[in-house]
Amino acid sequence: MSTTHPGFQTEIEFELPKGYLDEAGTLHRRGTMRLATAADEILPLRDPRVQQNEAYLAVIVLARVITRLGTLPDISTAVIEGMYASDLAHLQRVYERFNAADESGEIAQVTSRGAGRGLRRVSAVGEA
Numbered sequence: 001m002s003t004t005h006p007g008f009q010t011e012i013e014f015e016l017p018k019g020y021l022d023e024a025g026t027l028h029r030r031g032t033m034r035l036a037t038a039a040d041e042i043l044p045l046r047d048p049r050v051q052q053n054e055a056y057l058a059v060i061v062l063a064r065v066i067t068r069l070g071t072l073p074d075i076s077t078a079v080i081e082g083m084y085a086s087d088l089a090h091l092q093r094v095y096e097r098f099n100a101a102d103e104s105g106e107i108a109q110v111t112s113r114g115a116g117r118g119l120r121r122v123s124a125v126g127e128a
Helices: 038-046 048-052 056-065 077-081 085-098 120-125
Strands: 011-021 027-034 066-069
Touching: 011 085, 027 085, 038 048, 038 056, 048 056, 056 066, 056 077, 056 085
Parallel strands: none
Antiparallel strands: 011 027, 027 066
């Protein structure tokens, strides 16, 4: 189920291809992502981890916009770091499609720039 408001969708559900395995051995695959705000894309640029490694931007942004993953009580950067690479790439594609809506509110089809290269919209923030 996804949350909608008149004119646009604010949350979307997803399912990870492999799933996040927590310390107790529980596999978490289904989750919810909310629509990103400007702050979600701008504030992480100040983080020293991003300044040292630009690829970390995707980790911070995803930790901010994922509101639920299985039964986990909190989605932190440690959770995103602990994901399999294929799941991280999947989440980046979900983020890109969900946050690239056209003027009518329809979710646009966006091609991924690939895992490890950051989120398409986020990487554009620092470009001239």
